[in-house]
Amino acid sequence: MDENSAFNQLAAPLTLLPGSVAQDLLQQLNNVIHYQPVIGIMGKTGAGKSSLCNALFRSTVSAVSHTCACTREPQRFTLQAGERQVTLIDLPGVGESPERDEEYQTLYQRIWPELDLVLWLIKADDRALTPDCDFYFRMLSPGSTGRDKVLFVLAQADKIEPSQEWNGLLNQPSEQQLKHLEEKQRVVSSLFRGPSLPVITVSTATGWHLPELVGTLFRSLPARASSAVSSVIRPQYCTQEIEDQARQDFGDTVSDVMTQTLSEMCLPAAVTTVVSTVINTVVSVARSVWRFFF
Numbered sequence: 001m002d003e004n005s006a007f008n009q010l011a012a013p014l015t016l017l018p019g020s021v022a023q024d025l026l027q028q029l030n031n032v033i034h035y036q037p038v039i040g041i042m043g044k045t046g047a048g049k050s051s052l053c054n055a056l057f058r059s060t061v062s063a064v065s066h067t068c069a070c071t072r073e074p075q076r077f078t079l080q081a082g083e084r085q086v087t088l089i090d091l092p093g094v095g096e097s098p099e100r101d102e103e104y105q106t107l108y109q110r111i112w113p114e115l116d117l118v119l120w121l122i123k124a125d126d127r128a129l130t131p132d133c134d135f136y137f138r139m140l141s142p143g144s145t146g147r148d149k150v151l152f153v154l155a156q157a158d159k160i161e162p163s164q165e166w167n168g169l170l171n172q173p174s175e176q177q178l179k180h181l182e183e184k185q186r187v188v189s190s191l192f193r194g195p196s197l198p199v200i201t202v203s204t205a206t207g208w209h210l211p212e213l214v215g216t217l218f219r220s221l222p223a224r225a226s227s228a229v230s231s232v233i234r235p236q237y238c239t240q241e242i243e244d245q246a247r248q249d250f251g252d253t254v255s256d257v258m259t260q261t262l263s264e265m266c267l268p269a270a271v272t273t274v275v276s277t278v279i280n281t282v283v284s285v286a287r288s289v290w291r292f293f294f
Helices: 005-014 019-033 049-056 098-114 130-139 143-151 174-192 208-220 225-228 240-263 269-288
Strands: 036-045 075-081 085-088 117-123 152-154
Touching: 005 019, 005 269, 019 240, 036 049, 036 098, 049 085, 049 117, 049 208, 085 225, 098 130, 117 130, 117 208, 143 152, 152 174, 152 208, 208 225, 208 240, 225 240, 240 269
Parallel strands: 036 085, 036 117, 117 152
Antiparallel strands: 075 085
16 A cells, blocks of 8 residues: 555545535645654754754754854754655754844744754753753743743763763663762753653763653654654664554544544534544544555
8 A cells, every 4th residue: 555545545434524524624634644843952052962863863964063063043954754754953052152042042932833842952961051041941931831842851971970980881871970860850850940841861972861762752742743753763763662652643633633623614413423433433544554654
């Protein structure tokens, strides 16, 4: 079966509805299938934003420099897998100067509404968190729904002191390093007043905890975005659990879109009696043919 055949299967139950209603729903379903998620990557210069993106996604998304700030302007990168696209926005680093932060704040506030999720990177051994905190609270007021989009990532965990104790053979921190990393997680959570999403610790250079980050990323994405993102994640991190969640999310999104669309229509009584059956059938088919879309 190809994608066209899968879409025809998805459309078949809609023949029970009036033609104009079916056409509206077909357009909505097409929008769900071709939804293009947008993920923002932000943090101080040197936090490892580009390196993390290169480690997580199938194609190289940005040049990496260890000596200078690579990202001065927002850079958009389109990751494509078949017909599916995901946009990454590599945002300028915070904390370079008060003047730049003011400029970046305006920029971020303009871009924020289009983002499905934001990965905010902080170096695990960075003790100067005031610029990140100030920027976060200036940009996102208390109670702002925008905070629900932020997933804090403590990067470069292998550099936490005592860095010489990192166990290269087992690829994991020593007991003392792990203690310091857990303390840093608590500090970040406290400083940012208990962010809605968990604080994740990773080492991009060694790959430590990258699978855990990917799992958290997928649990944090809105349902509409997870299927397309699953198609561009590196295969070693796209586990069966993640695929199952993306498939479930796809069905949930189809259900929500159909329910919302039909609720806004004035349908004849004879049609409303079959609406629930049609929705349930389309959702069941959507999950069964998910693989042919993504």
